[in-house]
Amino acid sequence: MSNELIQIGNPDRIQNFIKKIRGKKPLFICVIGNTETGKISGISAAGANPEITDFTPAADMEYLHFNKCKSIKGVPITPDGIPTPALITKAALDLGDIPYMVVVGGAKILPKTPYIDLGGSYGTDISSGNAVKNSKDVFEKARLFGENISKVANYLVIGESIAGGTTTALSVLLALGYDASNKISSSLPNNPLELKLNIINEGFKKKNVKFGDFKNQPFKAIEYFGDPMQPACAGIVVGAVKRIPIILAGGTQMAAIVALIKLIDNNALENLAIGTTKWIIKDPQSDLLGIIKQIDQKIPILGINFNFSSMKYKGLRVYEEGIVKEGVGAGGTSIACILSTKNKINVEKLQKKIEEDYEKIIRN
Amino acid sequence: MSNELIQIGNPDRIQNFIKKIRGKKPLFICVIGNTETGKISGISAAGANPEITDFTPAADMEYLHFNKCKSIKGVPITPDGIPTPALITKAALDLGDIPYMVVVGGAKILPKTPYIDLGGSYGTDISSGNAVKNSKDVFEKARLFGENISKVANYLVIGESIAGGTTTALSVLLALGYDASNKISSSLPNNPLELKLNIINEGFKKKNVKFGDFKNQPFKAIEYFGDPMQPACAGIVVGAVKRIPIILAGGTQMAAIVALIKLIDNNALENLAIGTTKWIIKDPQSDLLGIIKQIDQKIPILGINFNFSSMKYKGLRVYEEGIVKEGVGAGGTSIACILSTKNKINVEKLQKKIEEDYEKIIRN
Numbered sequence: 001m002s003n004e005l006i007q008i009g010n011p012d013r014i015q016n017f018i019k020k021i022r023g024k025k026p027l028f029i030c031v032i033g034n035t036e037t038g039k040i041s042g043i044s045a046a047g048a049n050p051e052i053t054d055f056t057p058a059a060d061m062e063y064l065h066f067n068k069c070k071s072i073k074g075v076p077i078t079p080d081g082i083p084t085p086a087l088i089t090k091a092a093l094d095l096g097d098i099p100y101m102v103v104v105g106g107a108k109i110l111p112k113t114p115y116i117d118l119g120g121s122y123g124t125d126i127s128s129g130n131a132v133k134n135s136k137d138v139f140e141k142a143r144l145f146g147e148n149i150s151k152v153a154n155y156l157v158i159g160e161s162i163a164g165g166t167t168t169a170l171s172v173l174l175a176l177g178y179d180a181s182n183k184i185s186s187s188l189p190n191n192p193l194e195l196k197l198n199i200i201n202e203g204f205k206k207k208n209v210k211f212g213d214f215k216n217q218p219f220k221a222i223e224y225f226g227d228p229m230q231p232a233c234a235g236i237v238v239g240a241v242k243r244i245p246i247i248l249a250g251g252t253q254m255a256a257i258v259a260l261i262k263l264i265d266n267n268a269l270e271n272l273a274i275g276t277t278k279w280i281i282k283d284p285q286s287d288l289l290g291i292i293k294q295i296d297q298k299i300p301i302l303g304i305n306f307n308f309s310s311m312k313y314k315g316l317r318v319y320e321e322g323i324v325k326e327g328v329g330a331g332g333t334s335i336a337c338i339l340s341t342k343n344k345i346n347v348e349k350l351q352k353k354i355e356e357d358y359e360k361i362i363r364n
Numbered sequence: 365m366s367n368e369l370i371q372i373g374n375p376d377r378i379q380n381f382i383k384k385i386r387g388k389k390p391l392f393i394c395v396i397g398n399t400e401t402g403k404i405s406g407i408s409a410a411g412a413n414p415e416i417t418d419f420t421p422a423a424d425m426e427y428l429h430f431n432k433c434k435s436i437k438g439v440p441i442t443p444d445g446i447p448t449p450a451l452i453t454k455a456a457l458d459l460g461d462i463p464y465m466v467v468v469g470g471a472k473i474l475p476k477t478p479y480i481d482l483g484g485s486y487g488t489d490i491s492s493g494n495a496v497k498n499s500k501d502v503f504e505k506a507r508l509f510g511e512n513i514s515k516v517a518n519y520l521v522i523g524e525s526i527a528g529g530t531t532t533a534l535s536v537l538l539a540l541g542y543d544a545s546n547k548i549s550s551s552l553p554n555n556p557l558e559l560k561l562n563i564i565n566e567g568f569k570k571k572n573v574k575f576g577d578f579k580n581q582p583f584k585a586i587e588y589f590g591d592p593m594q595p596a597c598a599g600i601v602v603g604a605v606k607r608i609p610i611i612l613a614g615g616t617q618m619a620a621i622v623a624l625i626k627l628i629d630n631n632a633l634e635n636l637a638i639g640t641t642k643w644i645i646k647d648p649q650s651d652l653l654g655i656i657k658q659i660d661q662k663i664p665i666l667g668i669n670f671n672f673s674s675m676k677y678k679g680l681r682v683y684e685e686g687i688v689k690e691g692v693g694a695g696g697t698s699i700a701c702i703l704s705t706k707n708k709i710n711v712e713k714l715q716k717k718i719e720e721d722y723e724k725i726i727r728n
Contacts, residue, residue, distance in 0.1 A: 027516050065508055099515035114509040117481045144429055145478040151463035152391050153516050
């Protein structure tokens with residue numbers, strides 16, 4: 001197992017976390033949303049072009065439910081034609097027989113699937129400094145949902161699908177006072193960091209806010225500079241984590257969630273881990289661990305050690321070049337699949353299934 | 365226990381069902397919706413007047429989540445001022461520490477709570493013969509939700525809140541060919557059966573449909589003469605019941621669900637019971653057992669043996685006169701509360717809590 005799961009952090013804490021969840025069936029919750037930030041040209045790879053980016057989260061959820069999308073033709077792809085990480089997530093859910101639910105934090109395009117509505121609205125461009133409406137209300141509803149679901153599920157894996165989400169994560173981290181500028185990831189092979197920072201600075205200037213000004217105001221950070229996935233995700237964690245362990249399934253976006261949760265309920269961090277992919281952990285252009293360490297030294301970080309370099313198809317092989325990297329809880333669900341099946345499903349079987357599923361998609 | 369739970373049906377089948385769920389934590393799912401049928405004057409007691417009736421299901425769900433309603437002042441009451449059965453449900457959920465979720469089949473007024481959206485629309489007056497849109501689509505989404513939740517929950521208790529629901533249940537049962545005209549219940553003390561049948565006949569005439577014409581067409585029965593709670597409720601059952609037992613928590617409305625399910629997936633009935641109240645089972649103006657027997661001889665019917673005659677408050681004592689009787693899964697959640705706590709919570713404790721909660725409501 002050691003080479004299938006990259007483990008970063010305090011070894012005892014990691015083993016303790018794994019012990020709590022190994023052999024148990026998780027519930028995967030994917031929190032989706034839209035922010036106009038994701039449609040700024042060059043900011044996100046989650047969609048072939050900015051116009052279609054709005055449809056990506058909905059289409060991802062449809063793929064999980066129906067093995068095909070309903071809101072768009074085909075599946076979400078990057079501008080270069082690389083398929084959505086939902087492909088990985090779906091393989092993990094199928095092989096692990098893992099149940100899943102969709103939570104909408106606030107969306108312009110709603111998925112044609114069952115979904116949990118929290119009364120949120122889609123987010124606006126963060127350069128406006130008015131990013132998210134009613135974040136406290138959405139958080140509170142999410143908290144209630146989390147509390148209820150924690151009485152039913154063994155543990156949760158919470159992922160996200162929101163185009164532009166690494167930019168809104170960076171702006172929230174900066175507002176909260178974390179040194180994250182050179183540490184945030186991107187779905188693009190070349191992280192458009194300068195563009196991200198320009199957008200963020202514009203919003204900060206408009207609101208006359210400086211680095212760290214919201215170090216005690218998580219909801220203000222979300223409302224000014226965040227995205228609608230964030231209060232929903234944080235609320236579910238705060239509501240559920242007292243009873244059950246939670247894997248936050250994602251890259252640097254989940255670092256922003258951890259930072260928000262720390263301010264809302266510091267005890268909530270005890271029962272939490274981050275589950276992601278090798279491509280995030282080994283990314284030379286970002287530093288998930290460097291952000292997390294500033295928030296909480298002890299949170300376990302697990303990474304699924306995929307190697308797509310021998311895949312039959314170029315669309316998958318290029319994941320090794322750092323395109324897409326993560327999303328839709330791909331890393332966390334893969335980890336949960338392996339652990340819940342006590343390694344009956346391993347990286348090899350997952351990769352085979354991903355290849356087969358990709359084959360079906362390109363044939364259609 | 366025998367005098368706390370009224371048991372009707374095959375004794376072995378009942379004991380077998382109880383054995384499967386006793387000591388286990390359920391998940392309560394309340395399916396809500398609106399139908400314009402509920403606003404026909406004199407048809408429903410779920411609301412002080414027809415205008416406010418639309419708000420009753422949303423307000424019920426808010427009461428479960430927040431101990432108070434947000435969409436209306438106070439709590440839903442009948443035209444005579446009798447409180448909603450959600451009061452009973454809430455007491456059972458609290459004492460049993462039972463988690464709950466709201467599913468919206470199709471609503472005009474959405475609750476200010478987390479809820480699962482299935483893309484349904486609110487229902488129109490069944491006298492039009494065009495009662496529900498997209499019932500198959502809502503059913504299919506509900507089925508997917510049910511399948512997922514069945515991998516997480518031990519068993520489900522599914523209730524409903526939809527004003528006018530006994531009328532739409534009757535019309536569906538008649539369209540499916542069940543002799544239900546003198547057997548359907550009502551939230552009113554004097555069942556307005558003639559009014560119900562007039563409305564139903566108007567719809568049947570408009571569509572040139574006769575008794576039993578849809579005996580093999582469950583979705584047509586819903587679309588012409590049903591309500592939006594029905595496809596959602598049926599879908600969850602069909603999706604979940606292969607893996608876990610389900611209590612359909614309600615009175616004669618749930619008989620219509622059983623009839624629909626029988627046509628959609630006959631095997632689904634094996635793992636099903638009806639959980640309701642004494643007031644439904646002993647109602648001289650309706651005959652739940654008489655309907656159920658026509659559909660399936662073997663389905664266990666359980667009834668919580670409340671006795672409100674010694675309650676301090678008239679608003680509760682009058683339940684004994686057959687007002688309200690059931691709704692919001694009051695009977696089923698009370699049964700689940702007693703069984704899940706292995707009788708640590710009993711009828712007496714439930715009644716005490718209901719009295720206390722009622723006191724809080726009238727004081728506010």
